[in-house]
Amino acid sequence: MRSLASTALLAVMLIAAAALPSLLSAGTVYRWTDANGVSHYGDRQPQQATGPVSTVGTFTNTSVEPAAIARLRVQANRDGEYFAWADNLLAGPIEVMLHYRHRRNTGSAPALPARATVPAGGSAVVSVFRADDPDRPFDFALRMDSLPGHPSAAPRDTLYLLPLARDAAQESAQIDQGYGGTFSHDDPENRYAIDFAVPVGTVVLAARAGVVMQVESGFDRPGLDRAAYGGRANFIRLLHDDGTMSVYAHLKSDGVLVRPGQRVTAGQRIGLSGNTGFTTGPHLHFAVQVNRGMRLVSLPFRMQGVDLPPPH
Structure with missing residues (x-):
C-alpha cells in the first residue's frame, strides 16, 4: 500500500475581472468579451458573447491515483485579490500545503508555502494573492499537496x-x-x-x-x-x-x-x-x-x- 497523498496543479493568467474556472479535467480554455468590454476566461464556450470566442490554451488536472483528496480553486474579488481555496473531498479532515510553481509580480498572505487544515467536506482559504505592482501584468501557477488526517491527532492505546x-x-x-x-x-x-x-x-x-x-x-x-x-x-x-x-x-x-x-x-x-x-x-x-x-x-x-x- 503506497502513499495516499495527492497533488493538484493550477496555472492562472490573471487579468482584471477575469472569470477563473475550476480546473477539474483536461479541456480547453476559451476567451471572450462581455457587453462591458471585460475579457473573460472559462472552460466552456459562453452562451452569449458580444464578440468572437477564441481558444487561448488548455488545462489539465494532474491529480494522482487514487481519486483526488482535495480540489484547488482560485476566486477573484472586485479589489483585485485572488483567493486560493482548498476543497476537501473526503469525509474526514485533511491538511494541505500550497506552493508556487512560478510567479511574476505576485505577493500572497500568508506567504507560500502555506498550510491549512480543512474539515470533512469543507473548504478553507489557504492564501490570498494580489499584484505587487497593480500597474504591471502579473501571473502565478500553484501546486497544492494534500494529505488525509488532522496533524493534531492524539492516539490512544486501543x-x-x-x-x-x-x-x-x-x-x-x-x-x-x-x-x-x-x-x-x-x-x-x-x-x-x-x-x-x-x-x-x-x-x-x-x-x-x-x-x-x-x-x-x-x-x-x-x-x-x-x-x-x-x-x-x-x-x-x-x-x-x-x-x-x-x-x-x-x-x-x-x-x-x-x-x-x-x-x-x-x-x-x-x-x-x-x-x-x-x-x-x-x-x-x-x-x-x-x-x-x-x-x-x-x-x-x-x-x-x-x-x-x-x-x-
Missing part, C-alpha cells in the same frame, strides 16, 4: 479486533508480511502495517469503530511495478475518534461494502479482500496511521488474537 471474519481467519489467515517488511513495509507510512494472506473475497471487518473517511473500489488488477501500481489498490480508510485512521487495502474490485461518511461499529462487515495494486498475491493490508505535519506515519498497535512484534 486493542484492535482482528479485521477478518472469524471462520476465515481461523482456517487460512496468516501474517504474510509484518512490521518493517522489506517488500513494501519499508517507509514510515507502512512500517507498522501487517499483511494477512487470505483468499480473494474474504470478509473484512472494522477493527475499531469509526467513520468511513475515504474509499477506492475501481481498480481490478495487481502488478509488481511499484511506480505503476503503488497507488492503485482498492481500500477503505476509517477515521477514529482520537484522529487516528485505520487502512484496509488491496480489496477486490467493487469489494467496498460501505460509503464515505458512514459510521461503522467494531466488527462490522466493511469489505471483501482482494488482490489489487502493488502486491504479490491475495491479502489484506492493515495499518493504523496519523498525519504528522503533511506526512503519513504508521503506528504500532495491539490486536486481539494476533502476536505482534514489539516496535523497532
Whole structure:
C-alpha cells in the first residue's frame, strides 16, 4: 500500500475581472468579451458573447491515483485579490500545503508555502494573492499537496479486533508480511502495517469503530511495478475518534461494502479482500496511521488474537 497523498496543479493568467474556472479535467480554455468590454476566461464556450470566442490554451488536472483528496480553486474579488481555496473531498479532515510553481509580480498572505487544515467536506482559504505592482501584468501557477488526517491527532492505546471474519481467519489467515517488511513495509507510512494472506473475497471487518473517511473500489488488477501500481489498490480508510485512521487495502474490485461518511461499529462487515495494486498475491493490508505535519506515519498497535512484534 503506497502513499495516499495527492497533488493538484493550477496555472492562472490573471487579468482584471477575469472569470477563473475550476480546473477539474483536461479541456480547453476559451476567451471572450462581455457587453462591458471585460475579457473573460472559462472552460466552456459562453452562451452569449458580444464578440468572437477564441481558444487561448488548455488545462489539465494532474491529480494522482487514487481519486483526488482535495480540489484547488482560485476566486477573484472586485479589489483585485485572488483567493486560493482548498476543497476537501473526503469525509474526514485533511491538511494541505500550497506552493508556487512560478510567479511574476505576485505577493500572497500568508506567504507560500502555506498550510491549512480543512474539515470533512469543507473548504478553507489557504492564501490570498494580489499584484505587487497593480500597474504591471502579473501571473502565478500553484501546486497544492494534500494529505488525509488532522496533524493534531492524539492516539490512544486501543486493542484492535482482528479485521477478518472469524471462520476465515481461523482456517487460512496468516501474517504474510509484518512490521518493517522489506517488500513494501519499508517507509514510515507502512512500517507498522501487517499483511494477512487470505483468499480473494474474504470478509473484512472494522477493527475499531469509526467513520468511513475515504474509499477506492475501481481498480481490478495487481502488478509488481511499484511506480505503476503503488497507488492503485482498492481500500477503505476509517477515521477514529482520537484522529487516528485505520487502512484496509488491496480489496477486490467493487469489494467496498460501505460509503464515505458512514459510521461503522467494531466488527462490522466493511469489505471483501482482494488482490489489487502493488502486491504479490491475495491479502489484506492493515495499518493504523496519523498525519504528522503533511506526512503519513504508521503506528504500532495491539490486536486481539494476533502476536505482534514489539516496535523497532
